[in-house]
Amino acid sequence: MxxxxxxxxxxxxxxxxxxxxxxxxxxxxxxxxxxxxxxxxxxxxxxxxxxxxxxxxxxxxxxxxxxxxxxxxxxxxxxxxxxxxxxxxxxxxxxxxxxxxxxxxxxxxxxxxxxxxxxxxxxxxxxxxxxxxxxxxxxxxxxxxxxxxxxxxxxxxxxxxxxxxxxLYDFFRTTKKFYADDKCVSCGMCAKNCPDGAIEMENGKPVWIKSKCQHCTACINCCPTEAVQFGKGTQTRRRYNYDKTIK
Ligand SMILES: Cc1cc2nc3c(=O)[nH]c(=O)nc-3n(C[C@H](O)[C@H](O)[C@H](O)COP(=O)(O)O)c2cc1C
Ligand code: SF4
Ligand code: SF4
Incomplete structure (x- = not known):
């Protein structure tokens, strides 16, 4: 296995x-x-x-x-x-x-x-x-x-x-700074993919409901419209995921 x-x-x-x-x-x-x-x-x-x-x-x-x-x-x-x-x-x-x-x-x-x-x-x-x-x-x-x-x-x-x-991991893995910007198309993929059940959809938009998560970055890196942000830093950064890269 x-x-x-x-x-x-x-x-x-x-x-x-x-x-x-x-x-x-x-x-x-x-x-x-x-x-x-x-x-x-x-x-x-x-x-x-x-x-x-x-x-x-x-x-x-x-x-x-x-x-x-x-x-x-x-x-x-x-x-x-x-x-x-x-x-x-x-x-x-x-x-x-x-x-x-x-x-x-x-x-x-x-x-x-x-x-x-x-x-x-x-x-x-x-x-x-x-x-x-x-x-x-x-x-x-x-x-x-x-x-x-x-x-x-x-x-x-x-x-x-x-x-x-x-x-430092415990200190960093807060969900406080997550938000979806106006590129969000309400597809719900971020909530579906979260391994931690940390995201719920409310009125078609993701809401981070846990104070701590894995900080795995699936929600940020796999959002199809790159709408998920963490504070200001991610607004100008690229996104990475394996499937998108090998295509
Ligand atoms: C929260 C977090 C912490 C990380 N810390 C390290 C690290 O300490 N050293 C390192 O070389 N890479 C670090 N990385 C990079 C990942 O380990 C690396 O990109 C990994 O291959 C991602 O695997 P995945 O695509 O299966 O999620 C970190 C990534 C995340 C999301
Ligand atoms: S994956 Fe992106 S576009 Fe889809 S609901 Fe989440 S934030 Fe919105
Ligand atoms: S970083 Fe990972 S664990 Fe945290 S909310 Fe996003 S998908 Fe879920």
């Missing part, structure tokens, strides 16, 4: 490639937590594929990894592939701690950065080059998993950052 969490498609793509090339099935963690999919029975290999947040774990991964059903479903070989815009530090070790066992294999996979709240995502052509490179890295990852390799590899630098930066 390959469990994955993905807001803008990088980790979903990685999980689907890994599942296809290792004879496994990719299942969305958000779907499991929202009752749309189930945790599968123990099998030979168990993988976790998700993005690094603040050089640590997304809140949804912490929640999922601490479920007894997840721990009971782990196979003999447990691995993770953590996608990132730069590096992942010790996020893999944090996952291992939550699961209560050492990981056999971890790989930090560099892909385009989606954190539009703080940075302007790369232009499309540059993002495409990152994705082409990531696909090559994924070939190695799949060979490693198929041969049950035991190692830590990829962009695992930033271990010092992992000591301090994860503490």
């Amino acid at each position: 390959v469990y994955y969490f993905s807001a803008t498609g990088n980790s979903k793509h990685a999980a689907e490639v890994i599942a296809a090339k290792t004879g496994d099935t990719a299942v969305s963690i958000a779907d499991i937590l929202n009752g749309r999919a189930e945790i599968k029975e123990k099998s030979g290999k168990t993988g976790f594929v998700f993005p690094v947040y603040f050089w640590g774990l997304p809140e949804i991964i912490k929640r999922f990894a601490s479920l007894p059903e997840v721990k009971n479903s782990l196979g003999d070989y447990v691995y993770c592939v953590i996608t990132c815009g730069a590096t992942t530090g010790t996020a893999d070790k944090m996952l291992a701690k939550m699961l209560g066992r050492k990981l056999d294999y971890s790989f930090s996979l560099k892909m385009p950065d989606n954190y539009v709240v703080l940075y302007d995502p790369s232009p499309k052509e540059k993002a495409k080059k990152f994705l082409a490179h990531a696909d090559k890295e994924l070939e190695t990852v799949c060979e490693d998993i198929n041969s049950l390799a035991k190692k830590r590899a990829g962009s695992t630098a930033g271990e010092l950052k992992s000591l301090f930066v994860p503490h």
